[in-house]
Amino acid sequence: MDVARILDTLDQMFPDAHCELNHRNAYELCVAVVLSAQTTDVSVNKATPALFEKYPTVKDLACANQEDVEQCIKKIGLYRSKAKNIIGLAQYAVEHFDGEIPDTMEQLIQLPGVGRKSANVVLSVCFGVPAFAVDTHVERISKRPGFARRNDSVWDVERKLMKKIPKSRWNDMHHKFIFFGRYFCKAKNPSCKDCPLVDICKEKDKKI
Ligand code: SF4
Known part of the structure; x- marks a missing residue:
């Protein structure tokens, strides 16, 4: 899989992705x-x-x-x-x-x-510790373009993401994966017809 292309795509789509839970410490x-x-x-x-x-x-x-x-x-x-x-x-x-x-x-x-x-x-x-938190969005997004397999556990997904994505990108990519899943590749009715990753996605146009 073309990891660099996926990361570039998410960079372009969500340059300001961030933690959306308000907090001060x-x-x-x-x-x-x-x-x-x-x-x-x-x-x-x-x-x-x-x-x-x-x-x-x-x-x-x-x-x-x-x-x-x-x-x-x-x-x-x-x-x-x-x-x-x-x-x-x-x-x-x-x-x-x-x-x-x-x-x-x-x-x-x-x-x-x-x-x-x-x-x-x-x-x-x-x-600021490098980590890749796998929530429901990250898990789904990881399985659609093919970072992980459909039956992988959450821990499998985390290990595969950490192996395939450079460590320096783990923290910001975590947020971009979440934004992609929350606002574009939603669990139901993902925006497949407008998706720049449609040619490599394993689950395009599936109503999951
Ligand atoms: S083609 Fe559809 S399911 Fe696949 S990553 Fe894009 S929006 Fe998600």
Whole structure:
């Protein structure tokens, strides 16, 4: 496959791709990423200003009452379990990392609600560590033009992307893959007739 061509195409289509979860620091992004599971960044961004005004630091959230946190995020899906996770995340960070969000994969995935994908987002966006977070968009986009196979696991996809894409491009390409999947190659009704990658795509014109 012509990796350079795909990267060039995404560069041209989405030169300003970026993290769309609003945040001011690693604490806020880590919480926002946990809240974003199975919901949109837009709905998370509506809830987090009030949440972070009430709990501006990890230590504030660690001391929070769960019902009060639920009130702040109740318009987000799975808000009860997410409230429990973000309080637990904050408590764990206070107990084990002196109230800081850690900057290694090994430590991040110890936080309640933080899996490998979420940890990769925090590592790459907040700490500049080369990483390729594979969410639902990245997984789908990777399989359509052929970075990965249809039956590959999320971990398979991450490994293949890291092997085929230069390390220096992992962090920005993660965002461009997401923009391509969110705004162009959507899960249903992708814009195949206008797609510059249509000649190499394995799934063109499929209604998935
Ligand atoms: S041809 Fe269609 S399915 Fe394939 S990458 Fe382009 S928009 Fe996505």
